[in-house]
Every structure is written in structure tokens, then in C-alpha cells.
Amino acid sequence: MEEFRHEFVEGPDANRLHVATLGEGPLVLMVHGWPDAWISWRPQMRAVAAAGYRAAALDVRGYGGSDAPHEISAYTMERLTRDNEAIIRALGTDGKAVLVGHDWGAPIVYATAYMRPHVVRAVIGLSSPPAPAPAKKPSEAYAELYPDKLFYQAYFTREEGVAEAEFEADLERFIRVMHFNLSGDTTLADPVEALVRPAGSTTLLDGLPEPDPFPAWLTREEIAEYADHFRSHGLRGPLNRYRAQDIDFDEMQVYKDRKIEQPAFFVGGTREPSRHMQGFDRYADPVRRYADCRGVYLIEGAGHWLQREATDELNARIVDFLKELDS
Structure with a gap:
């Protein structure tokens, strides 16, 4: 990884944010x-840098080389969007960036676009579509949606420390099982089974299949590398993002009708496990909050990890979008 430069940016709470960069030119965060x-972004960083941009990928607060505050309130959407703004101001040549977000990174990117539009040129969302504002607090919605089964987000938020203890007991197993079963290569009959466990379940991982053989995009070396990223801080910070959603519900009311006005497109995998986790197809109309949608692309057979499962196609979509944006 010597090709990547590693920098630290001071965030809005005097928190340290680790950012890896590659290339020179307009910023793509x-x-x-x-x-x-x-x-996870290394393949995309190389492609974007080769196309004439400065590719940057951060460890979101709570992860890897970035600071991990203890309190749940440190992981609200308001705080995370201010982290993005701090990085853009520190690294962007013109104070703006194209933002690319995957999984939770996608909602963070969307919120940055409509909460801090002055620093966002364009948006690319992966896997998680820009959903409308929720009608009720997530904790209330979980209880109604899955009263008997173990829904992963309810498990994460119900009692602090329980999920941490399960995952931290064997970090490599945690990464191996979650990455395999959220992918298009899972042997589960229905991908959503990785996120919604049967009635009576008390853990998330038990009962989920192991990769045998490993898919080409997932190696033992990479699993060990990911596990190392969680050793310093553990899982509390990452799980606090889920726990902060009820705070978001109150703080984000002022933005509930906001659209993402910047040019944007969305990419998902047809076997994305979260696609049907709310009882309907989240991809049926995935871009209701895009005011300037430049495309919706579903990659056949891909699951959650688009950066690695569908590297070539995703890279081509991103680079084509950037070239169109700057043509």
C-alpha cells in the first residue's frame, strides 16, 4: 500500500480523521x-486517480485510524457530515468534492449533499438508496417490522455491549461471515436472512454459513487486514452509528423535504441483502431524493460489496460519470 499517501485531518470536534489519498486533481471523497x-476503496481510488482526480478515502469516525469517541451522540448524521466537510476543505483544491458513499457511507454522503451543499459537486450512491425521511423513530419501526425475529439493527441498538462482545470475540470470523453472507455469493436461500435471523435467535452470526470455497474477491489475507482495522477501537464506534438514528430522527426534521440537487447516480447489486429487508423492494424507486438523476444501475448477481464484487463495472461507471461531469 505504499502507493497511497496517509494524512490526518482535524475534524469539527477536534477529532482526528485518517484519510488515504492517491493522485492529483479535483477531489473525489x-x-x-x-x-x-x-x-475497500483501493480499486476505485486507482481508477479515479488514473483518470486525473485526487482520490481520497477516509476511515469514518469510529473506524481504523480515525478517532473513536465513546458517546453515542458523537455519531449523528450532523457530526458525520461535518467530518466530510472538514476533509473537503482540507484536501479539495476548490473547496468542493464529488462524494461516493457505500452502505452507511451512502446516507452520510446524501446528507452531506443537502446539509452542506456548498462543498459537494456531485454524488454517487452505492447499495443504499436515498430514502425519504422516516415517519417514526427507527427503534419504534424495528419493533413493528420484526416483532419476533432478530433484526440486525434492533440487535445492535437494544443493549449496548452485546453485539460488541459477539463480534470482538473473533474478529476474523466476524469479517469472514458477514462479508460472505452479505455478498452475491452467499449460499443463503434469501440474502436478507443474513440481516433478519430466525425467531429465538440471540446472536447474529450463529447459523450463518462459512465461505467454502472462498469467492475470488475475498481472501484470507484481506479478512485479516479488515480485522486489524477493528482491533484498536473495537466495534462500539461503528455500532453507535445505528444507535444514533433516534437522535437523527429529531435533528433531521428540518431537512426532511430536502432533495439532493447535485448531479447524482445510484448503483446496486441485484442480490443486495438489504434490498427487501423492510418488506418491500427498496430498488423499485431508489432515487426519489435525487433532483438531477444521471442513472440507476443494477449489477446482476452482485451483492453488497460492489467495490470488490463488481470492480470493473463500478470503476467504469464512476470514471464515465466524472468525465461527463467535467466535459
Whole structure:
């Protein structure tokens, strides 16, 4: 990884944010989700840098080389969008950036676009579509949606420390099982089974299949590398993003009717496990909050990890969009 430069930016709470960069030119900032790290973007960083841009990928607060505050309130959408703004101001040549977000990174990117539009040129969303504002607090919605089964977000938020203990007991198993079963290569009959466990379940991972054989995009070396990213801080910070959603519900009311006005497009995999987790197809109309939609692309057979499962197609979509944006 010597090709990547590693920088630290001071965030709005005097928190330290680790950012990897590659190339020179207009800034393209990539924001990962859960359970992930900046390293997931390496293939896209190389492609974007080769196209004449400065590719940057951060460790979101709570992850890897970035600081991990303890309190849940440190992980609200308002705080995370201010982190993005701090990085853009520090690294962008003109104070703006194209934002690319995956999983939780996508909602963070969307919120940055409509909460801090002055620093966002354009938006690319992966896997998680820009949903309308929720009608009720997520904790209330979980209880109604899955009263008997173990829904992963309810498990994360119900009692602090429980999910941390399960995942941190064997970080490599956690990464191996989650990355495999959220992918298009899972052997689960229905991909959503990785996120919604049967009635009576008390853990998330037990009962989920192991990769055998490993898919080409997932190696033992990479699993070890991901696990290392979680050793310093553990899982509390990443899980606090889920726990902060009820705070977001109140703080984000002022933005509930906001659209993403910047040029934007969306990419998802047809086997994305979260696609049907709310009882309907989230991809049926995935871009209701895009005012200037430049395309919706579903990659056949791909699951959640588009950066690695569908590297070539995703890279081509991103580079084509950037060239069109600057033509």
C-alpha cells in the first residue's frame, strides 16, 4: 500500500480523521459503511486517480485510524457530515468534492449533499438508496417490522455491549461471515436472512454459513487486514452509528423535504441483502431524493460489496460519470 499517501485531518470536534489519498486533481471523497474501512476503496481510488482526480478515502469516525469517541451522540448524521466537510476543505483544491458513499457511507454522503451543499459537486450512491425521511423513530419501526425475529439493527441498538462482545470475540470470523453472507455469493436461500435471523435467535452470526470455497474477491489475507482495522477501537464506534438514528430522527426534521440537487447516480447489486429487508423492494424507486438523476444501475448477481464484487463495472461507471461531469 505504499502507493497511497496517509494524512490526518482535524475534524469539527477536534477529532482526528485518517484519510488515504492517491493522485492529483479535483477531489473525489469516498465514504465507507459497516463493517468496512478505507481499504475497500483501493480499486476505485486507482481508477479515479488514473483518470486525473485526487482520490481520497477516509476511515469514518469510529473506524481504523480515525478517532473513536465513546458517546453515542458523537455519531449523528450532523457530526458525520461535518467530518466530510472538514476533509473537503482540507484536501479539495476548490473547496468542493464529488462524494461516493457505500452502505452507511451512502446516507452520510446524501446528507452531506443537502446539509452542506456548498462543498459537494456531485454524488454517487452505492447499495443504499436515498430514502425519504422516516415517519417514526427507527427503534419504534424495528419493533413493528420484526416483532419476533432478530433484526440486525434492533440487535445492535437494544443493549449496548452485546453485539460488541459477539463480534470482538473473533474478529476474523466476524469479517469472514458477514462479508460472505452479505455478498452475491452467499449460499443463503434469501440474502436478507443474513440481516433478519430466525425467531429465538440471540446472536447474529450463529447459523450463518462459512465461505467454502472462498469467492475470488475475498481472501484470507484481506479478512485479516479488515480485522486489524477493528482491533484498536473495537466495534462500539461503528455500532453507535445505528444507535444514533433516534437522535437523527429529531435533528433531521428540518431537512426532511430536502432533495439532493447535485448531479447524482445510484448503483446496486441485484442480490443486495438489504434490498427487501423492510418488506418491500427498496430498488423499485431508489432515487426519489435525487433532483438531477444521471442513472440507476443494477449489477446482476452482485451483492453488497460492489467495490470488490463488481470492480470493473463500478470503476467504469464512476470514471464515465466524472468525465461527463467535467466535459
